[in-house]
Amino acid sequence: MDEFKNRIDLSKVVIREALERFGRNLVIAWTGGKDSTLMLWLYQEVCRELSVTLPTCMFIDEGDSFEEILDFIDKVKRQWEVDVVTIQNADVSNKAKELGDIIRVSDLNSRNREELAKLDFNEENFPFEPESYVCNHLMKTAPMNLFIEERGVQAVSTAIRRDEQEARIEEEYFSPRQTPAHTRVHPMLHCSERDIWNMIHGNDIPFCSLYYQGYRSLGIRSNTTKNSVLPAWEQDLENTVEREGRGQEKEQIMAKLRDLGYM
Amino acid sequence: MSLLKKFRRKGAGKTVIIGLDGVPYSLLTDLMQKGYLKNMTSIFEQGHFAPLEVSIPEISSVSWSSFMTGTQPGEHGIFGFIDLVPETYQMTFPNFSNLQTRTLFDELGDRKKRSVVINLPSTYPAREIPGVLISGFVAIDINKAVYPRTLIPKLQEFNYYIDVDTKKGREDHDFLFRDLDRTLVGRELAAAYLWEQEDWDLFVLVITGTDRLLHFLWDAYGNANHPHHQNFIEYFEKVDGVVGRFYQRHTELSGFTDNRNHFLMLSDHGFTGIRSEVCLNRWLQENGFLSFTTDEPQSLEDIADGSKAFALDPSRIYINYEGRYPGGKVAPSDAAKIKERIASGLKNLVFEGAPVIQRVFDRDEIYYGPLVDRGPDIILLANPGFDLKGKVYSPTVFGRSVLQGMHTQKDAFLYSDKKKKVDNICQIKEIIMNDF
Numbered sequence: 001m002d003e004f005k006n007r008i009d010l011s012k013v014v015i016r017e018a019l020e021r022f023g024r025n026l027v028i029a030w031t032g033g034k035d036s037t038l039m040l041w042l043y044q045e046v047c048r049e050l051s052v053t054l055p056t057c058m059f060i061d062e063g064d065s066f067e068e069i070l071d072f073i074d075k076v077k078r079q080w081e082v083d084v085v086t087i088q089n090a091d092v093s094n095k096a097k098e099l100g101d102i103i104r105v106s107d108l109n110s111r112n113r114e115e116l117a118k119l120d121f122n123e124e125n126f127p128f129e130p131e132s133y134v135c136n137h138l139m140k141t142a143p144m145n146l147f148i149e150e151r152g153v154q155a156v157s158t159a160i161r162r163d164e165q166e167a168r169i170e171e172e173y174f175s176p177r178q179t180p181a182h183t184r185v186h187p188m189l190h191c192s193e194r195d196i197w198n199m200i201h202g203n204d205i206p207f208c209s210l211y212y213q214g215y216r217s218l219g220i221r222s223n224t225t226k227n228s229v230l231p232a233w234e235q236d237l238e239n240t241v242e243r244e245g246r247g248q249e250k251e252q253i254m255a256k257l258r259d260l261g262y263m
Numbered sequence: 264m265s266l267l268k269k270f271r272r273k274g275a276g277k278t279v280i281i282g283l284d285g286v287p288y289s290l291l292t293d294l295m296q297k298g299y300l301k302n303m304t305s306i307f308e309q310g311h312f313a314p315l316e317v318s319i320p321e322i323s324s325v326s327w328s329s330f331m332t333g334t335q336p337g338e339h340g341i342f343g344f345i346d347l348v349p350e351t352y353q354m355t356f357p358n359f360s361n362l363q364t365r366t367l368f369d370e371l372g373d374r375k376k377r378s379v380v381i382n383l384p385s386t387y388p389a390r391e392i393p394g395v396l397i398s399g400f401v402a403i404d405i406n407k408a409v410y411p412r413t414l415i416p417k418l419q420e421f422n423y424y425i426d427v428d429t430k431k432g433r434e435d436h437d438f439l440f441r442d443l444d445r446t447l448v449g450r451e452l453a454a455a456y457l458w459e460q461e462d463w464d465l466f467v468l469v470i471t472g473t474d475r476l477l478h479f480l481w482d483a484y485g486n487a488n489h490p491h492h493q494n495f496i497e498y499f500e501k502v503d504g505v506v507g508r509f510y511q512r513h514t515e516l517s518g519f520t521d522n523r524n525h526f527l528m529l530s531d532h533g534f535t536g537i538r539s540e541v542c543l544n545r546w547l548q549e550n551g552f553l554s555f556t557t558d559e560p561q562s563l564e565d566i567a568d569g570s571k572a573f574a575l576d577p578s579r580i581y582i583n584y585e586g587r588y589p590g591g592k593v594a595p596s597d598a599a600k601i602k603e604r605i606a607s608g609l610k611n612l613v614f615e616g617a618p619v620i621q622r623v624f625d626r627d628e629i630y631y632g633p634l635v636d637r638g639p640d641i642i643l644l645a646n647p648g649f650d651l652k653g654k655v656y657s658p659t660v661f662g663r664s665v666l667q668g669m670h671t672q673k674d675a676f677l678y679s680d681k682k683k684k685v686d687n688i689c690q691i692k693e694i695i696m697n698d699f
Contacts, residue, residue: 078428081441086419252403253356259429260478261540261666262322262344262576263654 007191008199011039014173014187015046018155023052025154026185029144030057030084032069033218034207035159037076038196039188041205043157044080057084058147058156062139063093069218072208079206087143092135096128103128115142118179149180157185163192276523278698279513280467281506284323284384285474287533288314288676290484294499302507306526310680314673317532317688319629319642320578321672323384323400323474324357326531326688331383332364333692337632339364341385342639343576344401345653349637351589352563359386359398363634367692368392368465376464376699379457382425382450383469384531395461397453399469400426421452427472433479433665440494443472444501451505458512464699468509470502477534481668485536525698526680531688533674537667538648539614542657543574549660550608552601560656566590571601572640576653577670579639580605602641609643614661619649644672 018026028043030036040057047054059073077084091112095103104125105116119137126134147153162171175184188196200207210218257263295304318325318335320343328341336342340363348355362385368378372393379395380386387398388407397418398408402425409415424446432439447470454468476498477484483491510526518524547553554567563573568590570583582598583591593601606623613619622644630638645651650669677685683694 078424078442079431081438249403250356253401256401256403256426256429257344257356257576259433260475261650261652261664 004195004198007195008042010190011042011187012046014185015043015157016050018157018174018185018187019043019046019050019052019055022155022183022185024055025152026055027085027147027151027153027156028055028057029156029158030059030073030082031159031218032059032065032073032208033159034196034200034211035161035188037207038199038205039157039159040080040082041203042187054082055157057082058144059084059086060140060143061086061088063088063096064099066208066210066218068208068210072206076206085147087147089139089143092128092138099128101128102126111146112138112142115145145180148182153182155183155185157187159188160186161191161193161196162189276518276525276698277463277516278465278525278527278695279509280465280527280529280695281509282327282383282467282469283473283502283528283530284469284471285477285532285534285670286530286676287535287671287674288312288530289674290534291676294496299496299500300503302503302510303528306506306510306528306680307678310526310678311682311684312676312678313684315529315675315677315688316673316686317675319624319644319672320576321532321670322577323471323531326675327384327386327399327469328362329689330529330531330691331366331368331386332362333367333689333696334364334632335630335689336638337630337635340634340637342637343579343653345576346637347563347575347581350587352566354562356401358401359388359390366392367695368394368396370696371465371699374699377462378465378467379461379463380465380467381454381457381469382471383467384471394463394465395457397423398425400471402426417456418449418453421449421456423449423453427475429475432475436480436491439476439479440491440498443476443498446472447498447501447505451508454509455512458509465695470505472498473502473530474534477668478666479668481534481536522681525683525695526678527683527691527694528676528678529688529691530675533671533676534668535647535671535674537650537663537669538617539661540650540652540663540666541612541614541619541645542652542654542660542662543578543580543643544653544655545657545660546609546612547572547574547580547605550605552605555656562655565655568592572605574653575639578643578645578651579653580641580643582640598640605641614649617646617648619645621646647671 028040030040044054073084091109092103095107102125105113115138119134121134129135160171171186171189173186173189175186177184208218254263291300291303294300318329322344324344325336325341328339329335332339340361341357344356346355346357347353368380369392371378377394378392381397382399384399386396387402389396389398389410391410395414396410402408405415405418405425408425409418427439427442427446432442450470458466476495480491480495483489483495486492513519513524513526516524544553552571553573554570555565556567557565566573569592570590571593572580572582574580582593582601584593585591609620609623620643624642626635626638626640629642643651675688685691685694
C-alpha cells in the first residue's frame with residue numbers, strides 16, 4: 001500500500017510543479033475517461049492545498065462521443081464547478097454526415113489545409129474515419145493546436161500512462177512540443193491501471209457508467225468495444241444501472257421530484 | 264433580419280410575459296417596501312399588480328398547464344407530477360405529450376402569431392409549436408427539450424442549464440447560490456438572443472430559480488440574521504435586474520408609445536414556511552383506510568387488497584374503487600360514506616393544536632370536463648405551514664425534511680401594464696388571446 005501511496009504522491013508532486021511553473025497558462029485535457037477524471041480530481045486537491053484556482057479544462061469533441069461521456073462531463077463539471085472549454089473541428093465534422101463519408105481537401109479552410117500539409121498529406125480527399133491518421137490529427141491535434149495558439153497556452157496536462165502503450169515508455173513528466181511550442185505535463189505516467197481504480201474507489205471519485213458495463217477504455221463510439229461484461233475493475237459488482245434509455249429517464253425524473261419533495 | 268422585422272411589424276402589438284416561479288405577491292410587496300427590486304417597483308407603479316389564485320393542487324405542473332391552456336385539470340388532464348397508469352397502481356409521469364388541450368401557443372399559431380417560450384415548466388418533451396420552445400421542469404435531456412433542435416448548439420454556447428442541480432443544492436447552500444447565478448446567466452443569454460433573432464408576437468420567459476431558492480432556503484428570507492439572508496436578497500435583486508433589462512427591451516419595441524404592446528408578469532403559486540410536512544398516506548394508514556403488503560412499501564403497488572383509499576402528490580386522495588384499480592373493493596354505493604369519513608377525519612386533524620386542513624374538495628367541486636374521471640376523488644387545501652405530501656410511506660404523519668418552504672394556492676401574483684385583472688391563473692390565457 002505504501003508504494004501505491006508513493007505513486008499518487010508523485011503525481012501530486014508533478015502537478016504542484018506544473019502549477020508553479022505555468023499557473024493560469026496551463027490547461028487540463030479532460031476526456032471524461034477514468035484517467036483524466038482522476039487527474040482532474042488530483043489537480044483539485046493540489047489547488048486546494050495551494051489556494052489557487054483550478055485551471056481551465058479542455059474537452060475535445062471529435063463528433064463521435066458516447067452520450068454517457070457527454071452526460072458525465074456535464075454532471076461533474078457542474079458539481080465540481082470546473083471551467084470546461086469544448087473544442088472541435090467543425091470545418092471537418094460539418095462535411096460528413098456519416099462515418100466513411102469522403103471529404104475533399106479543397107473544401108476545408110486554410111488552417112485545416114495547413115495542418116494536413118504538416119503531415120505531408122498530398123491526396124485530394126480522405127474518408128471521415130476518426131481513428132485514421134489524418135482524421136485523428138484533424139479532429140484532435142489540430143483543434144488543440146489552434147486552442148493553444150489562440151489562448152497563449154503554455155502547458156497541456158494529459159493523463160497518459162506508460163503502461164498503456166509501448167510508444168509511451170519513453171515519455172517524460174514534462175515534455176516539450178513544437179508547432180505550436182508548449183509543454184506537455186503527464187502526472188499519471190507511472191500509475192498502473194489498477195492504481196487508477198484503487199484511487200477512484202478509495203476516494204469515491206465519480207466515473208462514467210460505461211465502465212460498469214465492461215468497457216476498459218473509452219475512445220470514440222465507433223471503435224470502442226467491450227471486452228467483457230464485468231465492470232472494468234474486474235470485481236463482481238452488482239450491476240444496478242439501467243441500460244435502457246427510457247428507464248434511465250424515469251429514474252432521473254423521480255430523483256428530481258424527490259429533491260423538491262414531491263415524492 | 265432585425266431591420267426588416269422592425270418595419271414589417273408596424274400594425275401588430277406584442278405581448279411579453281415574465282414568469283417568476285413560486286414568487287409570492289406578499290414577498291414582492293415586502294421586498295419593494297424595503298427598497299429592494301427597484302426595477303419592479305418602478306414598473307409596477309403603472310398598471311395593475313395584485314395577488315393571484317392558482318390551480319388546485321398548487322404545484323407547477325398543474326398551474327403552468329392551467330396557464331397555457333386556460334382551463335383546469337378536468338380538461339387539460341394534468342392532475343399532478345405523478346399519476347397512475349389506468350387500472351393499475353403503476354406510477355407514471357405525465358408530460359407535455361399528455362396535455363389534452365391545445366395551448367395558447369397553438370391557438371396563436373392559428374392566427375399566424377409566433378411565440379418564443381423559454382423555460383416554461385410542463386412543456387417537456389418539446390414539440391413543434393409556431394415559434395420556439397425551450398422546455399422547463401421536469402426536463403431531463405436537453406436534446407429533447409428544444410424546438411427547433413438547431414438551437415441546441417447555441418444554448419450550449421451560452422452554458423444554458425435547464426435547472427439547478429437540486430440534489431447538490433438542497434444540501435450545499437453555498438453551491439446553490441452559485442448554481443442559481445450560473446443558471447440565471449445562461450437563461451438570460453438565451454432569452455436575449457431569441458428576443459433579437461426570432462420573429463415573435465408573444466415572448467414568454469420563466470425563471471424557476473426562485474422556486475428552488477424558496478423551497479430550500481425560505482428561512483433565509485424573513486430572518487435578517489440568517490447566514491444566507493444577504494445571498495437571498497442578492498438573488499432576487501439579480502432577478503429584478505433581468506426583469507429590468509427585458510422591460511427596457513419591451514419599451515424599445517415599436518408600438519410601445521401607442522400602447523399596442525402588453526407586458527405581464529406572474530407566478531404559478533406562492534410560498535410560505537413549513538411548520539410540518541404531513542404524510543397523507545400515513546394518516547390514511549393510521550385511520551384504517553390504507554394498508555400495505557409489506558412493512559416498508561416502496562410504491563403503491565405494495566398496496567394491500569381491501570384498502571379504501573390512497574394518496575398521490577401532494578394533496579390528492581383516490582378511492583380504491585372496484586373495477587378502477589386491481590385491488591380495489593370499494594363499491595360506488597359505499598364511496599360517499601368513505602369520503603365523508605376521510606373528510607371529517609382530516610378536518611379534525613391538528614398539529615400542536617392548529618388545524619392542518621383548510622378545505623376538503625370533492626372532485627366535482629373544482630374539476631369539470633371530459634377527463635374528470637381520471638382525477639382524484641378528494642383534493643385538499645392545507646393551512647399555511649402544513650406541507651401535504653403524497654409519498655407512499657412514512658413512519659409518522661408529521662415530520663420535517665431539509666425543505667424549508669411550501670407552496671400556497673393564494674398569494675401568487677399577476678402584473679399587467681394594461682391593467683388587466685383576473686382572479687385565477689386559468690383566466691390569463693383569455694387575456695393574451697385578446698391581445699391578438
